[in-house]
Amino acid sequence: MRVSVRVFARLRDIVGAAELEREVPAGASVRRLWDGLVAEFPDAGAYAGSLSAAVNTEYAKMDTELHNGDEVAFLPPVSGGEGVATPRIGRCSTN
Amino acid sequence: MRVSVRVFARLRDIVGAAELEREVPAGASVRRLWDGLVAEFPDAGAYAGSLSAAVNTEYAKMDTELHNGDEVAFLPPVSGGEGVATPRIGRCSTN
């Protein structure tokens, strides 16, 4: 069966494209698809411990089962919000 | 010596004017001036325990000594900020 794959940010840079189409066996999991990508793009393997995934624009687990036509997204660690990292300066003591 | 007196909010309603001029003896304190006002306007006495005072637009203590020409303000409890009292509804537990 066929699924589309979306990748973002540095993972997109590694893969060299924002969107791919890939064949996976019937019943394959998100992890199976990911492992295939890492085989193609070894640098992506660095995200093994910090990756998130979504299927059809919902967050999904790595063992989620895929279906023909699914859109699977692989998400490196996120950094929305302010423009840069934000440590604390003032004297609030517990935060 | 002569001082001007400003009163606000409900205290102004009690006194019936926003500003007064009063004679006080040399060396009189804010408290002496206040006691004179309470003698004139007994309802003002209700503020004995909750009053603040200012002399020449700086917060002052009741024992602050007055000088000729001072502007003395008597301030009932304040309520700046939002439009009404603001209790808590949500589930932050310590506030």
Next chain:
Amino acid sequence: MSIARLAVTTERLDLDALIGAVSSAVEADAEGTGAITSFLGLVREHNLGRRVIKLEYEAYEPLAVRTFERIADEITERWPAAQVAVHHRVGVLAIGEASVAIAAASPHRADAFAACRYAIERIKQIVPIWKREFFDGGDVWIEGATADPDDAAAREDAYRRACV
């Protein structure tokens, strides 16, 4: 156009102007503004079971502005990188109108939130502003805190509420 950072006014409050003022103040320092928080206090239609028609705010303006300055100094002492602006409106306000606007800017968000919250807590404690509530059936002066800027316990309470 430059506006007073701390003011009592009869005009409608302009939060954007306050945000602009605090933002440029922080940008003058080395790190730059990373976070701006704001607070608007609005006139609510219901209070203690009464239907409110309007509120009237009255200030002892010169002391109110000096007290805003004192609060800004307290904020600088606690959160040296933060800048605040406060405008409080006086006169008659309709339901939904803003009585107070606060903007706080800082390089980092924790300080901007704390400075903004601290400002409103202290305003309610010590700024000589009063409000009269006109409700269905009468009117009443709302009396809150005895204003004492030197009350360390009140200041600590504001700090506790501001600090996560």
Next chain:
Amino acid sequence: MSIARLAVTTERLDLDALIGAVSSAVEADAEGTGAITSFLGLVREHNLGRRVIKLEYEAYEPLAVRTFERIADEITERWPAAQVAVHHRVGVLAIGEASVAIAAASPHRADAFAACRYAIERIKQIVPIWKREFFDGGDVWIEGATADPDDAAAREDAYRRACV
């Protein structure tokens, strides 16, 4: 004019529009809006000793909007009377521009502050948005948190930061 309360956009952020949106949402309920808080996250010129030239934000937009909805639901669960609006900008942003704008409204100020702070903490944890920092000498993707909306510890951490 009615705007989307939760959005990813390439346009300059309009905090006033967000404030208007949350204010009318609360006013529809019985108590009315008494407090509106807001947060703006701006692009700072300095980060980790680097001089930043610009930032580029990228989003997985449909999931980002769904995740804003999840955060709004979490806020309703914790602070039933609060309403929030969030717009996050994507594309290239210059120093001083706002990347995220949040407005939170509630009958009472404690809830409005908490809801606003909770929103930005959760956004940083779980919304699929990334930023690339262009600095003097190169560029780097800033990677923060592994996004896991079901991570109870992360959610609790956001709650702790939001709650005074």
